[in-house]
Amino acid sequence: MTIKVGDKIPSTTLRHMTADGPKDISTDELFSGKKVVLFAVPGAFTPTCSAKHLPGFVDKAGAIKAKGVDTVACISVNDAFVMDAWGKAQNVGDKVAMIADGNAAFADAIGLPLDASRNGLGKRSQRYAMVVDKGVVTKLYVEKPGAFEVSTAENVLGEL
Numbered sequence: 001m002t003i004k005v006g007d008k009i010p011s012t013t014l015r016h017m018t019a020d021g022p023k024d025i026s027t028d029e030l031f032s033g034k035k036v037v038l039f040a041v042p043g044a045f046t047p048t049c050s051a052k053h054l055p056g057f058v059d060k061a062g063a064i065k066a067k068g069v070d071t072v073a074c075i076s077v078n079d080a081f082v083m084d085a086w087g088k089a090q091n092v093g094d095k096v097a098m099i100a101d102g103n104a105a106f107a108d109a110i111g112l113p114l115d116a117s118r119n120g121l122g123k124r125s126q127r128y129a130m131v132v133d134k135g136v137v138t139k140l141y142v143e144k145p146g147a148f149e150v151s152t153a154e155n156v157l158g159e160l
Contacts, residue, residue: 056153
């Protein structure tokens with residue numbers, strides 16, 4: 001079943017890079033008591049993700065946070081090392097939290113996995129953005145395959 005507005009974020013374990021190396025971060029830790037804009041990309045360093053999706057959220061992070069959002073986070077089915085390297089390559093700094101869903105556990109738990117094996121990418125996540133308030137999805141923007149319209153930083157900012 002695909003997650004929908006009004007649903008609670010399921011408990012899963014993700015990873016992120018810290019000064020001490022990759023560390024686990026639970027979805028409870030990421031979302032509890034906070035307002036979070038989470039956007040998912042099919043893959044780090046891929047064309048649309050690198051040219052448009054992540055840069056849009058990096059550019060609009062300040063404006064999004066000014067609307068009462070505590071955290072802007074990017075999630076992808078990549079490991080924490082790749083997400084860290086991609087964040088550095090994109091000059092993300094502390095504007096966007098780079099979250100690794102290395103085994104697609106979160107993508108599976110919310111019902112938004114993507115089979116990209118025909119392109120040699122294996123199991124990934126669909127492209128989407130969501131607003132999560134205290135662990136509950138309040139807005140959800142899932143892209144149609146191959147599209148990049150509803151999950152843009154501009155659209156999410158306009159909806160906040």
